[in-house]
Amino acid sequence: MTQALPVAALVAMAGLVLVALPRIMARRPGWRRAPRPALVVWQAVSLAGVVAALGAAPAAIPLVTDEYSGPHLLVVGVAVAVSVFMLARLLLSGHRVGRRLREVRRQHRELVDLIGLRDDRLGTHARVLAHPSPSAYCVPGQNGRMVLTEGALAALTPGELTAVLEHERSHLRARHDLVLEFFTVLHESVPARVRSSAGMGEVRLLVEVLADRRAVSRTDPVTVGRALVRLAEVPAADGLLGASAGTAATRIALLDNRAAGWMAPVMYAFGVLALATPVVLLVIAWH
Ligand SMILES: [Zn+2]
Incomplete structure (x- = not known):
């Protein structure tokens, strides 16, 4: 029976990580003060859940090649079901999400190129829309666009405009859309009834x-905070990255509230541990 333990642990871990952990981790607002390690932990833990789910069936192979025994058959059945289910959901979700986001962005980029105006002060990738409500967002992708409304240009001081442009440029440069796409694919691969x-x-x-x-x-916390308040009214559409996403109050509180120095190494260590766990379980299963 002990041979079946690592397989059962992989199945349990997949369920825990993909269903329960997002709910637990989202209740740790202290992590937001160290956004980069926090994102790494989220990616590591999510990946660990996927590895555990996909690894359950391969980990059960030694149980099948062993002599037949009744209880093992049940464990093998569950492990194969979990791996096949996860693989199918991931492929389907990856296909759906990728196609949807590419389509939304292509259409939106064509639209802003058609109706948006260039403004030499803002650079070649920026477009200005003739709309009175103050809004700024970017259309990510290989040929990304920063979009501002005339309302935003009227409402922002030169310093605030610099802050907003730097914010959008950083989304495009760091390809934050790919980070979000990874999580969206994973999120939608978990059945709607249990995902959070x-x-x-x-x-x-x-x-x-x-x-x-x-x-x-590029500027200072006060300038960025003011710019956030001015742009706080308009939520960004699906597939785009808006300067107004998230509540302005939460983001303003985090502008200059950095985590203690020891937090980042602890969080990275947690990420490594999470990712190592299913790998170790696989090694034990095959040993
Ligand atoms: Zn943004």
Whole structure:
């Protein structure tokens, strides 16, 4: 029976990590003060869940090649079901999400190129829309665009405009869209009945905090905070990255509230541990 333990542990870990952990981790607001390690932990833990789910069936192979025994058959059946289910959901979700985001972005980029105006002060990738409400966002992708409304240009001081442009540029440069796409694929691969939107919301917020801090490095916390308040009204559409995503109050509180120095190494260590666990279980299963 002990041979079946690592397989059962992989199955249990997959369920715990993909269903329960996003809910637990989203309740750790202290992590937001270290957005980069926090994003690494989220990626490591999510990946660990996928490895555990996909590794369950391969880990059960030694049980099959062993002499027949009744209880093992049940463990093998569950392990194969979990791995096949996860693989199918991942492939389907990856296909759906990738196609949807590419389509939304292509259409939106064509639209802003058609109706948006260039403004030499803002650079070649920026477009200005003739709309009175203050809004700024970017259309990510290989040929990304920063989009601002005339309302935003009217509302922002030169310093605030610099902050907003730096924020959007940092999304495009760091390809935050790929980070979010990874999580969206994983999120939608978990059945709707058990998945939690809290994890997805937390990851979106972390990406915004990263871009806000880039903006702070070009300007100062007060300027970025003011710009956030001015742009706080308009939520960004699906597939785009808006300067107004997340609540402005939460983001303003995080502009200059950095985590203690020991937190990042502890968080990275946790990420490594999470990722190592399913690998170790696989090695034990095959040993
Ligand atoms: Zn943003």
